[in-house]
Amino acid sequence: MLSEFGIEQITIPLPFRLNHVNCFIAEGSNGKTVLDTGLNSEVTRNIWAPIVAKNHIKNIIITHCHPDHFGYAGSLQKLTGADVWMTRTDAEVGLTYWGRESLKRKRQDYLTCGLPQELIDQLMTDEESFTARVEPYPIVQHEVIEGMKIMFGKLEFEVMSTPGHSDGLFVLYNKEKSILFSTDHILPKVSPNISYRFRGNPNPLQSFLTSLEKIKKLNAQYVFPSHFKPFKNANSRIDELIDHHEERLEFTYFLVKQPATIYEVTLSLFQHVNVHQMRFAIGEALAHLEYLVANNQCRKYLSDKVWQYEAI
Numbered sequence: 602m603l604s605e606f607g608i609e610q611i612t613i614p615l616p617f618r619l620n621h622v623n624c625f626i627a628e629g630s631n632g633k634t635v636l637d638t639g640l641n642s643e644v645t646r647n648i649w650a651p652i653v654a655k656n657h658i659k660n661i662i663i664t665h666c667h668p669d670h671f672g673y674a675g676s677l678q679k680l681t682g683a684d685v686w687m688t689r690t691d692a693e694v695g696l697t698y699w700g701r702e703s704l705k706r707k708r709q710d711y712l713t714c715g716l717p718q719e720l721i722d723q724l725m726t727d728e729e730s731f732t733a734r735v736e737p738y739p740i741v742q743h744e745v746i747e748g749m750k751i752m753f754g755k756l757e758f759e760v761m762s763t764p765g766h767s768d769g770l771f772v773l774y775n776k777e778k779s780i781l782f783s784t785d786h787i788l789p790k791v792s793p794n795i796s797y798r799f800r801g802n803p804n805p806l807q808s809f810l811t812s813l814e815k816i817k818k819l820n821a822q823y824v825f826p827s828h829f830k831p832f833k834n835a836n837s838r839i840d841e842l843i844d845h846h847e848e849r850l851e852f853t854y855f856l857v858k859q860p861a862t863i864y865e866v867t868l869s870l871f872q873h874v875n876v877h878q879m880r881f882a883i884g885e886a887l888a889h890l891e892y893l894v895a896n897n898q899c900r901k902y903l904s905d906k907v908w909q910y911e912a913i
């Protein structure tokens with residue numbers, strides 16, 4: 602369907618269980634525009650090389666700061682001289698999160714979660730491995746803002762801010778054809794990871810649910826997500842995601858009837874996770890715990906420098 606509007610999907614493999622990311626390229630207002638780039642890696646480079654050779658890429662739009670979308674932006678910018686566009690919020694996170702200072706703070710944060718030292722070391726090794734997957738950093742020349750109109754192929758899309766999966770995430774919507782580039786806000790098959798990360802958004806799950814309600818009003822018919830295949834009817838998937846989080850909140854509330862650490866709650870919510878997934882699992886458990894705290898269903902306190910959460 603996208604090809605009739607002059608938009609091409611470029612699927613780039615990822616070395617994770619979620620094994621690919623969908624990027625897009627189309628004619629923009631002044632040369633080609635790219636939407637998301639993949640990780641900085643050999644595999645990504647080899648996929649973009651012939652596309653860069655054939656096309657005059659003028660603009661690179663990054664939907665959010667996560668490495669699978671943002672990581673190759675700097676390299677692609679170097680190759681093409683293109684301008685890079687991001688939301689201010691996610692540019693700030695993307696350009697600092699994988700730095701040394703930020704990773705040091707992250708280690709401290711993990712200590713307050715009640716994680717065993719060995720697991721913290723494994724998590725930090727995994728996190729540190731991402732620095733090379735996002736460098737070189739792009740120079741972000743332009744800010745993407747709510748309501749901005751973007752020509753992409755034959756269609757004009759409106760930027761809609763949808764914080765939750767990341768603080769500055771946005772989706773692109775074309776009303777006339779009812780097409781939504783949902784990025785990682787609405788995914789089929791998996792529930793997008795919603796992580797609390799100790800700084801930034803104090804209640805990302807609330808933001809995510811609010812963003813889902815906002816997009817539900819569009820009643821978008823054709824959804825092009827950043828992972829998996831396109832699907833129809835955004836609203837039925839939105840309802841499933843809302844139900845999923847309501848269930849998870851109920852279960853999280855049950856888990857803290859007795860005081861529990863973040864690590865204990867994570868292990869009860871998620872089984873069979875590898876080290877890479879553990880990072881998302883901890884963030885997601887925290888997002889649910891902090892939602893309960895914000896809604897006065899739960900309180901938290903430090904005991905021996907470790908957070909304890911307890912239902913009220």
Ligand SMILES: [Zn+2]
Nearest residue numbers: 667669785827
């Ligand atoms: Zn993603």
